[in-house]
Amino acid sequence: MKAFNLLRHSVPKLRGTLFYRSVPEVRPPVLSPTSDPPAVFDGTTRLYMSYTCPFAHRAWITRNVKGLKETIKLVPIDLNNKPAWYKEKVYPDNKVPALEHNGKVIGESIDLVKYIDKNFDGPALLPVDPEKQEFTEELIQYSDTFMKAVYTAWKGADPITEAGSAFDHLETALQKFADGPFFLGESISVADIVYAPFIERFRGYFGNELKYEITSGRPNLAAWVEAMEKIDAYTETKCDIDVFIQLINAHVLGKK
Numbered sequence: 001m002k003a004f005n006l007l008r009h010s011v012p013k014l015r016g017t018l019f020y021r022s023v024p025e026v027r028p029p030v031l032s033p034t035s036d037p038p039a040v041f042d043g044t045t046r047l048y049m050s051y052t053c054p055f056a057h058r059a060w061i062t063r064n065v066k067g068l069k070e071t072i073k074l075v076p077i078d079l080n081n082k083p084a085w086y087k088e089k090v091y092p093d094n095k096v097p098a099l100e101h102n103g104k105v106i107g108e109s110i111d112l113v114k115y116i117d118k119n120f121d122g123p124a125l126l127p128v129d130p131e132k133q134e135f136t137e138e139l140i141q142y143s144d145t146f147m148k149a150v151y152t153a154w155k156g157a158d159p160i161t162e163a164g165s166a167f168d169h170l171e172t173a174l175q176k177f178a179d180g181p182f183f184l185g186e187s188i189s190v191a192d193i194v195y196a197p198f199i200e201r202f203r204g205y206f207g208n209e210l211k212y213e214i215t216s217g218r219p220n221l222a223a224w225v226e227a228m229e230k231i232d233a234y235t236e237t238k239c240d241i242d243v244f245i246q247l248i249n250a251h252v253l254g255k256k
């Protein structure tokens, strides 16, 4: 870790690239009612999450991209069999993600991504440029619409065509700052992290189930995916796409 930090300071131009290449970590086991509960509020900073939840995935990517694996402990919760202490002692909303930090608990993925960015070390993920700040907020707002458009399209007669405008929206957004593959240009930011869990899952579903590559005919989206795939801090958080496909087929589409 020390050598890593040294490098980071001595080669500022490459800071991002180096930071995003993180030391792999063994995923901790998922906690259910029979697991030993964590020593809640003992001063440890904990990210309560789930390996399958795209909202929790946002906070997890943020933690990794900022180089906080040793600072923020992952606590995966079994969403199908949640331990009672989670709702009782940690987060009354009983959802993931939630962050235990300095004696308090913060929820809601977007708030958490911003909170982690502002309150911990590591590369800044929120822009300082007002135009980029405004664009980030626009993208954050659109993320719900994007998500709903795709889920609705899956239920429709022609999901590929029906989801087209949602993917086209991202393709156009990615043209705004021409200096790089990410939403705000050359570096990954909050905007990319907000979308990454969903683009990953949607691309996996369309590719596997509908034999459709969402990046085809969308060169900016293709470049974005390619750039994200180079960030170890992100790729090591990727979900098990078969689990996601099964979930959508069973619970959203009512298929077996």
Ligand SMILES: N[C@@H](CCC(=O)N[C@@H](CS)C(=O)NCC(=O)O)C(=O)O
Residues within 6 Å of the ligand: 052, 053, 054, 055, 056, 079, 094, 095, 096, 097, 107, 108, 109, 110
């Ligand atoms: N708006 C919340 C949504 C979080 C959310 O819905 N998380 C789901 C899992 S993906 C959850 O914990 N649901 C409660 C449950 O499964 O019992 C956020 O952005 O953090």
